[in-house]
Amino acid sequence: MLKVLVPAVLVAAGIAWVVTAPKSVAEDEFVAISGAEADRGEVIFTAAGCASCHHAPGAEGEARLVLAGGQAFPSPFGTFKAPNISPDPEHGIGGWEVRDLANALLHGVSPGGGHYYPAFPYTSYTHMADRDIVDLWAYLQTLPASSEPSVGHDVGFPFNIRRSLGGWKFLFLKDDWVMDGNDLGAELTRGRYLVEALGHCAECHTPRNALGGLDRGRWMAGAPDPSGKGTIPALTPDKLTWSETDIAYYLETGFTPEFDSAGGHMAKVVTNTAKLEAEDRAAIAAYLKALPVPGSPSTGY
Amino acid sequence: MKKFVAIVAATAILGGSSAIAQEYKNQIKARQGVMWTISLNLGTLGAMAKGEMEYDADKAAAAGRSIHGVSMVHLATLFPEGSDGGMNDGTTAKDTIFSDRAGFDEKWAALGTAAEKAAAEAGTGKEALGPVMGALGGTCKACHETYRIPQ
Structure with a gap:
């Protein structure tokens, strides 16, 4: 028995070592x-x-x-x-x-x-x-x-x-985009880069699984605030019903369509997005409006 | 008799605690009125800035002056110690307002400065609205970032 078990454990440990190695x-x-x-x-x-x-x-x-x-x-x-x-x-x-x-x-x-x-x-x-x-x-x-x-x-x-x-990264560090496709057009491609890469919006707006990995099946579906208090709102079009102009304006001035203002950590985000070019804010808005609604047939889950 | 005392005591405690929750009802209403007045007038300026409403110099100037007017209310009257959302229902005021009064006052004064500019410039032309809204928005955000409980 030991003859089988020891090599098996060694192989498993070897694989784990390779998988968890920093790249x-x-x-x-x-x-x-x-x-x-x-x-x-x-x-x-x-x-x-x-x-x-x-x-x-x-x-x-x-x-x-x-x-x-x-x-x-x-x-x-x-x-x-x-x-x-x-x-x-x-x-x-x-x-x-x-x-x-x-x-x-x-x-x-x-x-x-x-x-x-x-x-x-x-x-x-x-x-x-x-x-x-x-x-x-x-x-x-x-x-x-x-x-x-x-x-x-x-x-x-x-x-x-x-x-x-290293194991966590093996599971959750993905190099593919969530909004996939090469024919998105210039604005959506830019929006995707700003939202999914630089802006890292999903880090707060997407729920996480038990291991702390982003649940890509519920991309931007809103999540509990990691501090334990309150929730971070969903950005999918079924929940965020603002127009593209409204979203871009919010990212420029911090004003919601009701002219309430951004607060908490989002106020810091708006301080940044306010400095971007207007086209970039419009691209973010276009990306958000193009997100699939969680549970809809187009998402496949 | 013992039972009676217990009931009286319990009523006093319950009554007492509900009195605490009610104590700042008027201050909370008043300050939310201030915020809504600001928001309503920002709505007018914002709709014109976004092009959703035709620019009207008189309306724009009136909105700017209204915001400037309410920016002059005495803040400490509206935010007495203990009137935060941790102790009261229906408010998102953070208790950091009381531990950092000076910072809170400074943020409100910054709104005053931006509002003065809004009152003076909103009626001078549509192109003035962008900078006016930018300045006002910055002060709203700066305060809400620190002194408001995120919803």
Whole structure:
């Protein structure tokens, strides 16, 4: 019996080891992309909402560009703390190279080869275009450095075993789009990139399964607030009945069609979307209006 | 007799707790009236900005002045300590209003500044509405981000 069991366990362990291994980009894949544009990177930075989570708690105005970290993000798995990603060489990412940023965004992997927790929304950023990563890298280096040390996450066993995140990624880090198809047209394709990749809207607006993976079958169907209080609204057309103009206007000014205003974390999101080009806000609105209604025949579930 | 005392005590406690919930009813009504007045007038300006309503200089100016008017109410009167949503029904005011009065007052003063601009400029032409709405919207958001319980 043991003769069969031991090899079987070893094979299983071997597979698990391979599956959970951190992936990374090729050594010089990103260095080869030349002519990085920091001002283009600023648009990526804004659309991706980097500052919203990485600025210091309570920072306002220009201080939001100091990416000192420290904000807490409660979840059923523990409380995650955003790290310092300012250009400080010791406490921030000043010692990184562009490929380190690419590995973080595309694979959720640190320069040391460890897995990041998916509170950092790499399941969305994994769709980022190489060019955008290079430009973002150029922009990040123009920001002020902060020597504030990063604070550790408050995560208990078994979620504190980083290697197990490799298994999580195997299950939930997908490189295909939710709104699939190559013939979406220019506006929907742009909208999809802004919503599914940079804006990482689904991270809050899509419910999660027991393991914390996004339930793609109920994409944008609304979800409980991870803090435990309240719910985050659905964005599918059956629930979000605003017109495309209304959605774009909300993303510009924060005003709902009833002229109430955005609050909570969404207020931070609107601070970002307000800075985008009007075409980008329209593209987001078009994407949301094109979402399938959960449970409808077109979705197949 | 003991039973009677117990009933009296229980009634007093229940009555007492419902009195707490009722205590700030008028303040809550009043401040929600302020918010609705702002929202209604923003609706006029917003509809013109979006092109859903034809621009009318008089109506736009009146809306701007109305918002400026209500921005002058004394905030502490509307938000007494303990009138937050944690202690009362029907309000989404956060208790951070009381722990950070200065910050809350500052946010309201920012609305005042934006509203003054709205009163002065909303009637000067349709192209003024964009910046006016942008400034007002920024102040609404800045306050709701911190001092309102997310719905």
